[in-house]
Amino acid sequence: xxxxxxxxxxxxxxxxxxxxxxxxxxxxxxxxxxxxxxxxxxxxxxxxxxxxxxxxxxxxxxxxxxxxxxxxxxxxxxxxxxxxxxxxxxxxxxxxxxxxxxxxxxxxxxxxxxxxxxxxxxxxxxxxxxxxxxxxxxxxxxxxxxxxxxxxxxxxxxxxxxxxxxxxxxxxxxxxxxxxxxxxxxxxxxxxxxxxxxxxxxxxxxxxxxxxxxxxxxxxxxxxxxxxxxxxxxxxxxxxxxxxxxxxxxxxxxxxxxxxxxxxxxxxxxxxxxxxxxxxxxxxxxxxxxxxxxxxxxxxxxxxxxxxxxxxxxx
Numbered sequence: 001x002x003x004x005x006x007x008x009x010x011x012x013x014x015x016x017x018x019x020x021x022x023x024x025x026x027x028x029x030x031x032x033x034x035x036x037x038x039x040x041x042x043x044x045x046x047x048x049x050x051x052x053x054x055x056x057x058x059x060x061x062x063x064x065x066x067x068x069x070x071x072x073x074x075x076x077x078x079x080x081x082x083x084x085x086x087x088x089x090x091x092x093x094x095x096x097x098x099x100x101x102x103x104x105x106x107x108x109x110x111x112x113x114x115x116x117x118x119x120x121x122x123x124x125x126x127x128x129x130x131x132x133x134x135x136x137x138x139x140x141x142x143x144x145x146x147x148x149x150x151x152x153x154x155x156x157x158x159x160x161x162x163x164x165x166x167x168x169x170x171x172x173x174x175x176x177x178x179x180x181x182x183x184x185x186x187x188x189x190x191x192x193x194x195x196x197x198x199x200x201x202x203x204x205x206x207x208x209x210x211x212x213x214x215x216x217x218x219x220x221x222x223x224x225x226x227x228x229x230x231x232x233x234x235x236x237x238x239x240x241x242x243x244x245x246x247x248x249x250x251x252x253x254x255x256x257x258x259x260x261x262x263x264x265x266x267x268x269x270x271x272x273x274x275x276x277x278x279x280x281x282x283x284x285x286x287x288x289x290x291x292x293x294x295x296x297x298x299x300x301x302x303x304x305x306x307x308x309x310x311x312x313x314x315x
Contacts, residue, residue: 029065060090064099076107094134101126120155141169175204179213194221198234
C-alpha cells in the first residue's frame with residue numbers, strides 16, 4: 001500500500017467514525033475540515049471531505065464539508081451545489097442553512113450584475129432561515145447585516161434591516177456589535193459620533209476580541225476624525241490601550257491604521273484605502289491572506305501593532 005493510498009484509507013475510516021449521533025454534535029466532519037484549513041492543510045481537508053461523501057452519501061454534514069472545500073478553492077458553483085444537497089438532507093439545521101447562505105452570497109459576488117440577483121436572494125433566504133432556526137447564530141446575522149448593507153433594493157437589501165441586525169448582533173457580541181454600528185455609520189458619522197463609537201470599542205479590545213473587530217473600530221474611528229485635537233486624544237487612548245494590553249489579543253497591523261496614529265491628516269488619507277478584518281471568513285474558515293480588507297495587512301498582537309506604529313511615526 002503506497003503512502004497516498006494509506007492516507008486515503010485512514011481518512012475514510014475517520015470519516016466513517018465521525019457519525020453524528022447527537023444534534024448538538026452536528027457538523028463534526030465540517031468542523032474537522034475547517035480545522036484542517038485553519039492549519040493550512042488543504043490536501044487533508046479535501047481528502048477527508050471526499051471520503052465522507054463517498055462513505056456517507058446520505059449524511060448532510062458530509063456534503064456541507066464538501067461545500068467548505070469547494071468554497072476554499074473558490075469553486076462557488078460547486079460549493080452551492082454541495083450546500084444545497086446538505087440542506088436538502090437536513091433542512092432544519094441552522095449551521096447548514098448558514099453554509100448555503102454564505103456559499104450563495106459568495107457566488108453572487110463572483111457573478112456580479114444581474115447574474116448576482118438569483119444567488120443573492122437565495123443566500124438572503126437561507127440566512128433568514130438560519131436565524132429562524134437559531135436566533136443566536138451570529139455568523140448568519142453578520143452575513144445578513146452585510147447583505148443588507150451592500151445589496152441594492154432590487155436584490156432585497158435594506159438599510160433598516162441592517163440596523164435591526166446591528167441591534168441583535170450587539171446583544172450577542174459587543175465587539176462585533178460596535179463594529180457593525182461603525183460600518184453602518186461609516187460615511188455619515190460626524191466627529192462626535194466617531195468619538196462615541198471609539199469609546200464604545202476601546203473597552204472591547206483584548207482577549208475576547210479574537211477576530212479584531214473592536215480594534216478595527218477603534219483605529220478606524222480614530223483615523224476618520226476631522227478635528228486634530230480630538231484625533232490626538234483618540235490616538236493617546238489607542239496608545240494607552242496598547243501599552244496596557246501586554247500583547248493580548250490579535251489585531252490587524254495595517255499600514256492604514258499605523259499611519260492614522262501619525263496624525264489626523266495622514267489617518268484620513270489611509271482611511272480612504274480601508275483597514276479592518278474581513279468578516280467571518282469563508283464558511284466559518286478564515287482564508288490565508290484574507291484577514292484584512294487592506295492589502296498587505298498581517299495579524300499581530302496589540303503590543304506588536306503599537307511598536308510598528310511607533311516605528312512608523314519615528315521614521
